[in-house]
Amino acid sequence: MSTQLSLGRVARAVAAKDLRIEMRSRVVVNQVFPFAxxxxxxxxxALDNDDVLTRVAGGLVWLATLFSLIIIIQRSFAVDTADGxxxxxxxxGLDPAGIFVGKALAVMVQLVTLEIMLFVAAVVLYRVQLHAxxxxxxxxxxxxxxxxxxxxxxxxxxxxAGSRGRETLLPLLMLPVVAPVLIGxxxxxxxxxxxxxxxVSDGWPWVGVLVVFAxxxxxxxxxxxxxxxxx
Amino acid sequence: xxxxxxxxxxATPTTRLxxxxxxxxxxxxxxxxxxxxxxxxxxxxxVRIMYVHxxxxxxxxxxFIVTALASACWxxxxxxxxxxxxxxxxxxxxxVIFMAMTLLSGSLWGRITWGSYWAWDPRLTTTSFLLVxxxxxxxxxxxxxxxxxxxxxxxxxxxxxVLEIPLVHFSVLMWRSLHQEASVLSGDGDIKxxxxxxxxxxxxxxxxxxxxxxxxxxxxxVLAMQDAMQMTQLDAALxxxxxxxxxxxxxxx
Numbered sequence: 001m002s003t004q005l006s007l008g009r010v011a012r013a014v015a016a017k018d019l020r021i022e023m024r025s026r027v028v029v030n031q032v033f034p035f036a037x038x039x040x041x042x043x044x045x046a047l048d049n050d051d052v053l054t055r056v057a058g059g060l061v062w063l064a065t066l067f068s069l070i071i072i073i074q075r076s077f078a079v080d081t082a083d084g085x086x087x088x089x090x091x092x093g094l095d096p097a098g099i100f101v102g103k104a105l106a107v108m109v110q111l112v113t114l115e116i117m118l119f120v121a122a123v124v125l126y127r128v129q130l131h132a133x134x135x136x137x138x139x140x141x142x143x144x145x146x147x148x149x150x151x152x153x154x155x156x157x158x159x160x161a162g163s164r165g166r167e168t169l170l171p172l173l174m175l176p177v178v179a180p181v182l183i184g185x186x187x188x189x190x191x192x193x194x195x196x197x198x199x200v201s202d203g204w205p206w207v208g209v210l211v212v213f214a215x216x217x218x219x220x221x222x223x224x225x226x227x228x229x230x231x
Numbered sequence: 232x233x234x235x236x237x238x239x240x241x242a243t244p245t246t247r248l249x250x251x252x253x254x255x256x257x258x259x260x261x262x263x264x265x266x267x268x269x270x271x272x273x274x275x276x277x278v279r280i281m282y283v284h285x286x287x288x289x290x291x292x293x294x295f296i297v298t299a300l301a302s303a304c305w306x307x308x309x310x311x312x313x314x315x316x317x318x319x320x321x322x323x324x325x326x327v328i329f330m331a332m333t334l335l336s337g338s339l340w341g342r343i344t345w346g347s348y349w350a351w352d353p354r355l356t357t358t359s360f361l362l363v364x365x366x367x368x369x370x371x372x373x374x375x376x377x378x379x380x381x382x383x384x385x386x387x388x389x390x391x392x393v394l395e396i397p398l399v400h401f402s403v404l405m406w407r408s409l410h411q412e413a414s415v416l417s418g419d420g421d422i423k424x425x426x427x428x429x430x431x432x433x434x435x436x437x438x439x440x441x442x443x444x445x446x447x448x449x450x451x452x453v454l455a456m457q458d459a460m461q462m463t464q465l466d467a468a469l470x471x472x473x474x475x476x477x478x479x480x481x482x483x484x
Contacts, residue, residue, distance in 0.1 A: 155391070159384060163374045173367040173388070176360045177395045180402035187406075209402055216394050224387045230380075 010098025018106035058189030096226030134192035256438030263431035286439035294326025316382035321450035
């Protein structure tokens with residue numbers, strides 16, 4: 001009898017495990033969310049101009065998301081490397097591609113929750129106007145950008161997990177890779193907000209870039225994650 | 232293979248020939264670039280930066296192509312020959328230096344011709360991202376672990392960079408564009424440059440390429456010696472441990 005679990009089942013189990021750990025420890029909710037909120041306030045201190053803040057709100061939301069992503073990924077792999085849990089999963093015969101997808105899904109859920117909070121903060125603090133005609137664009141942008149960020153984060157998080165100097169190496173490796181997401185998501189969000197007169201239709205090509213990015217790194221991660229976490 | 236065997240093979244006729252070619256062509260570029268070629272009608276003497284800027288940019292991109300190809304060869308080859316990994320690492324190291332030179336010479340040139348050290352143009356931005364990406368690649372190579380682990384990790388990172396760079400370039404291209412159109416290899420096939428300038432530029436490309444090849448060949452030999460030394464030290468430590476346990480075993484019996 002084959003005991004090999006399918007990629008989907010492994011992914012669901014790993015995602016449920018990571019989210020259960022977060023539900024019980026509440027590290028992301030109690031520490032990362034307030035950190036992201038603080039970053040949004042700090043941006044306002046640095047820029048010190050209401051009109052500029054409204055104009056660049058989209059970029060600031062995504063920048064705060066990127067900073068938080070680094071911490072979320074480090075947290076996601078810290079729970080797995082502390083007691084050799086990642087090796088245990090490998091030894092248990094779990095498909096590395098399933099582990100990759102599962103961890104990325106858990107990160108995705110946490111990031112989307114964070115982004116909702118950040119968009120609410122942008123409306124309150126930066127006086128951004130949300131329009132009904134930009135809502136579909138905004139939701140599609142959030143989903144596709146978050147998928148891309150989660151895939152890249154999980155991929156590089158797995159590589160640096162358990163290594164010396166991982167706290168500094170992760171941003172060095174990850175931030176250049178997610179630059180297209182920052183550019184694409186910022187432009188699409190500005191279109192959804194009509195910031196600086198940007199039309200909603202201008203945002204859709206950027207969503208295309210985000211979808212391609214997520215697909216490329218999702219596939220890249222599924223194919224290479226096993227090689228990266230293997231000891 | 233011990234360190235002495237490598238030592239005897241540090242310089243081969245091929246590396247000597249490449250080294251000599253590099254010296255001759257570099258001398259040509261210095262003399263041709265500074266004294267023989269004319270000033271540019273618009274840019275004046277500033278155009279002479281081109282004889283360094285264009286070849287270093289070419290070599291930097293060539294270096295990263297070599298790294299990607301060597302990494303792919305390591306992953307795909309059955310024997311996983313460490314030679315591929317060392318060539319990939321050596322090429323990335325040299326590539327990072329040439330890419331930094333490209334950005335430095337480019338920003339000096341930009342200050343004179345565009346009026347600013349930096350412009351958010353797609354080619355420039357992609358190049359700077361490439362530099363950071365390969366600095367990260369070198370950091371991954373320094374993570375430690377077994378030689379096989381180093382080779383596997385860095386090969387995957389090098390191939391992921393191949394996915395990343397076109398995406399960065401395309402997204403910045405969509406964002407904005409300002410860079411000077413390519414003068415030598417324009418789409419219509421016309422070469423828009425004075426004869427001596429073009430010759431000096433092409434000799435520069437050959438000279439910098441030879442320098443790159445010479446550096447990579449020597450660097451990968453140094454890496455091979457380092458790996459051999461690491462293995463020798465590991466073997467010595469294992470022998471020492473084995474003899475200790477043999478002594479302990481004899482005491483017990």
